[in-house]
Amino acid sequence: DFALCSCGSAVEVDHDQNPIPDEDQVTQHDNNERMLRLVRQHAKRIGAFMWIKPRLESCDQDFEDMIASNRDIIYGIKVHPYHSKMAFNSEKVQDYIRLAKKYDLPVVSHTSNDYESSPQLVYEMALKYPDVNFVMCHMGLATDNQEAIELIAKLPNLYGDTAWVRADMVYQAIKICGS
Template identity: 40%
Template sequence: MIIDIHTHIGLASDFNLSEEDVLYSMKAYNIDYSIISNIDAVEYYPDLTEIPIEMQKSQFECLNDCIKIARKNPNKLGVAFWFKPHTERLTQEIKDTVKANLDIIKALKLHPYYSKTSTDSPEVEEYLRFAEELNLPIIIHTGGCKEAEPITVYNAAKKFPKVKFIMAHMGLGSDNSKAIKLISSLPNLYGDTAWVPIKSAISLIKNSSSEKLFFGSDNPIDGKDTYLHNKTGDRSLYQEYFNELKELISENDYNNIMYKNALRVFNLPFNI
């Protein structure tokens, strides 16, 4: 079994991440279940200039787009609610929608880069309290700007010890060592494998535990065959997770990363 906790739909910032590509890739590469979030919830362009508010899509619209897709594929897709702390507050409408769909909403999602708002900022606290209330984990992009530094996730995790925080990418563009050290230091801090070399995954296992890491990919960021190759046609690093990694770690550690941790932390609809 393989569960991918980090996939996307949406068209923002020149991306074209379609429901069809997610489902195609899952079938083609034997992914049993994926958690989707909606990249249309971005608040800043990639160059970190703010998107005019009239050109943004509301977090309510983005959430409902995900819910509709997951409802069509309830045994294949779950939802991570990508919230917008820079421009929006946590409304009663959002709270009611999340609570009414907890069978498919499995997490919250924060992108500090595309919101230019750090995890430990006051604007995020109401969302963290909501995650705590519902016992939902939160997936957080790390890397690329000061607001997305791993230490900001650590700070929030210390303040909210009952919330499970997942450092997506474990510091994108770094050697992952800072994130690994922080993840190893708190029981409610985790990482995912999106664009993370397998040597870093092995380092986290050695320094902490295989129970602190989830398989995640950013699929379909490089198209419907993201799991096979990147945009230039080079072999995807996810092929190493599907093949080489299982020869380098124990079967139990491998299964923890690829699906068991996700079943446990995200309360997924499988009996294994």
Template identity: 30%
Template sequence: MKKNIIILFVLLHQSFFAQSQTKIIDMHIHSYTDSDFGDREPSQDYYGKKGSKDAESHRIETFAAFEKFNIVKAMVSGNPESVENWVAKDDDHRIIRGILMFSPNDHEMDSVKFEQMVKDKKIEVFGETAPYYGGTTLSDSIWQPYLRICEKYDIPVAVHTGGGDPGGTYSWSPKARLKLGDPYLIEDVLVKYPKLRIYMMHAGGEDWPEHAIRLMAYYPQLYTDLAVMLWVEPNTQRYVKEFLQNIKEAGYLNRVMFGSDQMTWPYAIEKSINFLNSLDFLTEQDKEDIFYNNAARFLKLKE
């Protein structure tokens, strides 16, 4: 009898959490057009899972995940054409327009064009910015015109931290170097633009999770997402588990946001959610904050 009561309590507890976790914000989604679909990602992930077959299938499958898991907002980055294609088909107004840039002149961009896109609300988050892949850092002079515009218009910035895909240096990102992913390399940006809303992607990756925590301790405006660390392979999951334990103990969990970084594998959204929910050292409130509340505060969303 006592055993049955305990089981019932556990089931009710799980049911309550499932109902209370009503909203999710995904701060790290990628979009593609047919012209760039699969250019950067391998044909299958670590687990042998193949990605979507093409750009439109990927969008449809990702939108289905949004619906299934009540993802009410998603920061989507890709080339501008792909992002606008997603927005045009987004009847539920979930998409927050981002832009994927490895170098400051990607998409034939310059500061004049960039500022006009910001004014036209074609860019709502400057990111994913990934200087790592282009052989630079966000602190380099070539990125400063964009950052000044972001601070001027209060546009959040999302910057890649940590490494990249193994072997990428030998193929599509020849200028990438592991040392460029160190979160400490964005410190000059934090000093120069104290009003800038900025978040790290991947929480420093496998290499510098402690650097990410130390940087957040020094700069209270700095947030982070978790992204690919939640699902891509067991080793990244090990690191992000340790990161979450450490940052909770340090007292900065209120600036950690959910992101899936599903790339061409929309199933990674569910996998990321399930892994985060499986961490028993996080309370229900911790999870609610990571899934929604912290990002809502960062984005200045109005209910």
């Protein structure tokens, strides 16, 4: 019994795409530090995905140091393009992808029907970075999942996550992509 988690307290925009006010922003560092403290207490049961803030912050030395010093409990980097209001293929996100490559970590991204989170952009980055594993969370939330399934089937470093995916589409994904 093992769970992987990320902490979304550091979203950059709300559900309506309005910026979170400065006084309510949680820094990338503070957000991940809080999560890592929790995970460290339960390391045999929980692993961490590092949450990023590419719109307001950067893939800086502090972020890399957090990964390096907690590599035993960090299992990947989490991107939420919708709540960052930044396209998955942006240069700022690619800085984090390159860091993931350095530490042999997968990049896990929310995917949905908006441009920033589109499965197509995750696919393009998986093509560009073949040595990095990518996971499409929700396989295109609020879609029929067909595009995501077809894209996942094309690349060995692209995977699907079935949270919020209908059971019939999970079965179809397994049939087409394998288990």
